[in-house]
Amino acid sequence: MSIKASELILNPDGSVYHLNLKPEHIADTIIVVGDQNRVELVSRHFDTVDFKIQKREFKTHTGTLNSKRISVISTGIGTDNIDIVINELDALANIDFETRTIKQHLTSLNIIRIGTSGGLQPNIPIDSIVVSEYGLDINGLLHSYQTETISNLEMEDAFIAHTNWNSNKARPIIVKGFKSLLSKFESDVTSKGITATANGFYGPQGRVLRLQLEDAALNKKMDSFNFKGVKITNLEMETSAIYGLSHLLGHNAISLNAIIANRANGTFSKNPRKAVEDLITYTLDRI
Numbered sequence: 520m521s522i523k524a525s526e527l528i529l530n531p532d533g534s535v536y537h538l539n540l541k542p543e544h545i546a547d548t549i550i551v552v553g554d555q556n557r558v559e560l561v562s563r564h565f566d567t568v569d570f571k572i573q574k575r576e577f578k579t580h581t582g583t584l585n586s587k588r589i590s591v592i593s594t595g596i597g598t599d600n601i602d603i604v605i606n607e608l609d610a611l612a613n614i615d616f617e618t619r620t621i622k623q624h625l626t627s628l629n630i631i632r633i634g635t636s637g638g639l640q641p642n643i644p645i646d647s648i649v650v651s652e653y654g655l656d657i658n659g660l661l662h663s664y665q666t667e668t669i670s671n672l673e674m675e676d677a678f679i680a681h682t683n684w685n686s687n688k689a690r691p692i693i694v695k696g697f698k699s700l701l702s703k704f705e706s707d708v709t710s711k712g713i714t715a716t717a718n719g720f721y722g723p724q725g726r727v728l729r730l731q732l733e734d735a736a737l738n739k740k741m742d743s744f745n746f747k748g749v750k751i752t753n754l755e756m757e758t759s760a761i762y763g764l765s766h767l768l769g770h771n772a773i774s775l776n777a778i779i780a781n782r783a784n785g786t787f788s789k790n791p792r793k794a795v796e797d798l799i800t801y802t803l804d805r806i
């Protein structure tokens with residue numbers, strides 16, 4: 520069955536709607552970063568960059584590193600943007616744009632997030648790296664899809680009970696990471712745990728400037744959550760959607776974050792750019 524023009528939207532030049540990419544423009548290994556200025560910080564390590572494009576916040580560079588073809592794409596901020604990026608990347612890999620039909624042989628992409636994040640545990644140092652063992656959706660995005668196969672009910676129920684989760688909010692979904700990529704990217708300089716993915720930077724991450732929070736104790740309750748030894752390490756805005764959509768579409772993903780804020784101690788990195796550059800080097804050394 521052919522996918523309608525209103526569902527799979529292609530630009531007049533045949534590229535996919537938001538990313539502005541054609542299938543030949545992406546590699547099977549794709550680094551995703553939030554900040555469009557980070558694309559260049561990654562691709563300047565490549566041996567070659569043979570393709571560059573940008574539309575809105577979605578900037579892509581594709582090239583080679585040690586003979587391996589790699590793309591780096593900026594997602595902008597938030598799971599709403601991740602929904603666009605992962606669905607359009609999957610379409611580029613697995614839908615025939617001529618016939619608008621799903622390909623017989625599907626390609627599994629390796630998607631690697633290089634992000635920044637706030638640490639929740641007091642003992643996770645500023646400027647260190649957290650590898651996400653799980654993504655915790657406290658933003659609701661994944662509820663638009665059929666999540667029975669990817670959710671972890673026992674863990675989610677324990678989180679809901681521990682935090683006395685407000686039932687007016689979307690039910691949290693906890694998605695496991697991908698074993699092979701986890702073992703490739705974790706080391707004795709990384710911490711690992713659950714990455715909570717919020718749908719905002721201020722209230723949704725427990726920050727107070729002028730507005731009071733619905734649940735002022737939520738960050739503390741997340742800090743102290745412990746499910747069979749697994750704790751919530753950090754808060755950011757993309758990982759749960761990357762993990763959830765990657766599982767559902769048959770891709771592999773890993774999320775690596777430089778901890779630039781420590782929410783438990785109230786501290787912020789003195790040099791966040793260096794923390795990000797160190798994470799880029801760490802990641803590229805292991806690809």
Ligand SMILES: O=P(O)(O)O[C@H]1O[C@H](CO)[C@@H](O)[C@H]1O
Binds near residue numbers: 595597720
């Ligand atoms: O630095 P990036 O990758 O954008 O990640 C983090 O920074 C942004 C908020 O400042 C959010 O996107 C959050 O997830």
Ligand SMILES: O=c1cc[nH]c(=O)[nH]1
Binds near residue numbers: 637724756
């Ligand atoms: O605290 C932080 C730091 C970076 N990004 C976030 O989403 N939160």
